[in-house]
Amino acid sequence: MKSISILGSTGSIGTQTLDIVREHPQQFRVVGLAAGSNLTLLAQQIKEFKPEIVAIRDQENLSSLKNLLGNLDYKPTLIAGSEGICEVARYGDAQSVVTGIVGCAGLLPTISAIEAGKDIALANKETLIAGGPVVLPLVEKYGVKLFPADSEHSAIFQCLQGVPDKGLRKIILTASGGSFRDLPVEKLASVTVKDALKHPNWSMGQKITIDSATLMNKGLEVIEAHYLFGVDYDDIDIVIHPQSIIHSMIELQDTSVLAQLGWADMRLPLLYALSYPDRIYTNWESLDLVKVGSLTFREPDHKKYPCMQLAYHAGREGGCLPAVLNAANEQAVALFLEEKISFLDIPRLIETVCDRFSGQNKTTPTLDDIIGADQWARKQVLESLKVLV
Ligand code: NAD
Ligand code: MG
Numbered sequence: 001m002k003s004i005s006i007l008g009s010t011g012s013i014g015t016q017t018l019d020i021v022r023e024h025p026q027q028f029r030v031v032g033l034a035a036g037s038n039l040t041l042l043a044q045q046i047k048e049f050k051p052e053i054v055a056i057r058d059q060e061n062l063s064s065l066k067n068l069l070g071n072l073d074y075k076p077t078l079i080a081g082s083e084g085i086c087e088v089a090r091y092g093d094a095q096s097v098v099t100g101i102v103g104c105a106g107l108l109p110t111i112s113a114i115e116a117g118k119d120i121a122l123a124n125k126e127t128l129i130a131g132g133p134v135v136l137p138l139v140e141k142y143g144v145k146l147f148p149a150d151s152e153h154s155a156i157f158q159c160l161q162g163v164p165d166k167g168l169r170k171i172i173l174t175a176s177g178g179s180f181r182d183l184p185v186e187k188l189a190s191v192t193v194k195d196a197l198k199h200p201n202w203s204m205g206q207k208i209t210i211d212s213a214t215l216m217n218k219g220l221e222v223i224e225a226h227y228l229f230g231v232d233y234d235d236i237d238i239v240i241h242p243q244s245i246i247h248s249m250i251e252l253q254d255t256s257v258l259a260q261l262g263w264a265d266m267r268l269p270l271l272y273a274l275s276y277p278d279r280i281y282t283n284w285e286s287l288d289l290v291k292v293g294s295l296t297f298r299e300p301d302h303k304k305y306p307c308m309q310l311a312y313h314a315g316r317e318g319g320c321l322p323a324v325l326n327a328a329n330e331q332a333v334a335l336f337l338e339e340k341i342s343f344l345d346i347p348r349l350i351e352t353v354c355d356r357f358s359g360q361n362k363t364t365p366t367l368d369d370i371i372g373a374d375q376w377a378r379k380q381v382l383e384s385l386k387v388l389v
Pocket of ligand 2: 150151152221
């Protein structure tokens with residue numbers, strides 16, 4: 001029996017992790033839950049999974065949550081605020097913490113979990129992208145494991161099992177191509193939020209669905225792969241694979257290529273991040289390659305989707321620039337979702353802010369430098385917006 005805590009329990013990653021716990025009550029037990037919104041769902045989760053501790057982001061929602069819970073047959077600790085979320089992350093005998101919070105808001109709770117000696121099932125890629133230079137040394141210092149739960153990185157991690165040190169030559173990240181993969185570039189200027197939220201293969205939270213449509217998600221995943229597997233940016237490629245059946249590949253020194261395949265279902269990478277090195281039997285539908293029919297591949301279009309190159313550039317520069325790129329993206333995506341900017345403004349704003357940062361970077365930033373860069377970039381996006389409108 002493994003005890004786990006879930007940050008972002010009401011989101012896409014959180015609810016799918018709870019589906020796994022529901023299906024495997026002999027293997028997993030929930031110790032802590034944390035969420036930002038959706039109190040009704042959180043209350044249901046508390047009643048069903050009986051965690052020892054629960055945190056919500058906003059203090060003013062604590063009494064509503066208590067009301068929704070009514071008279072429980074046990075007494076969980078209920079807390080609120082960002083310190084409360086960190087408390088859940090470090091709490092009790094949980095062995096693993098699933099990071100399903102969206103955005104850089106996941107950074108401090110992830111650090112709390114690491115400092116408390118918890119292994120991390122890492123879905124919240126923004127944490128590693130922005131905080132890589134401080135998170136990785138902490139992982140080392142506290143001797144914890146960082147298990148990728150992002151489907152591409154899980155695929156790479158699965159392929160790497162049994163590959164000797166220095167055996168890896170290259171990573172090939174697959175990308176579905178997002179909502180607009182078949183739309184001509186001239187039409188991108190007028191796409192709506194509703195169009196962008198229609199992902200062809202995956203059902204995910206809003207922010208990552210927009211990131212998939214701009215292909216920034218793949219750019220962020222390049223940086224994530226660099227930090228997770230220590231591979232040079234020159235050795236991380238992207239290939240568009242519209243069927244999302246191959247979740248990524250690795251090329252070995254002798255040119256052998258290994259791939260991991262499966263339906264587009266996040267439960268598998270989440271399960272492996274929690275069960276590693278074991279393989280747990282599930283009754284999920286087996287992959288049927290005949291039903292899939294064909295697997296196709298094409299080159300990514302960097303003109304249509306400039307975000308990938310922006311991410312490669314930020315990753316190569318390192319230091320705080322990935323944090324700036326990530327925060328500018330978060331802010332720009334939030335503005336797009338609020339219908340305050342157009343789809344094509346997203347890469348424009350990110351590029352402007354990243355360019356403006358040049359000359360201020362630090363090679364080995366502290367946590368304060370990273371948080372400062374994140375806040376600076378968000379403000380810069382809002383400033384640039386005034387120029388745009
Ligand atoms: P989501 O929007 O569906 O869920 C986010 C969760 O975080 C919700 O429970 C929300 O209440 C909570 N939250 C938001 N801000 C918070 C805060 N400040 N404090 C505490 N809780 C907060 O997002 P998602 O799609 O589940 O994505 C979560 C993370 O996983 C993202 O980093 C995303 O990039 C990554 N990821 C998701 C998928 C997927 O299939 N959904 C796949 C790969 C990676
Ligand atoms: Mg992914």
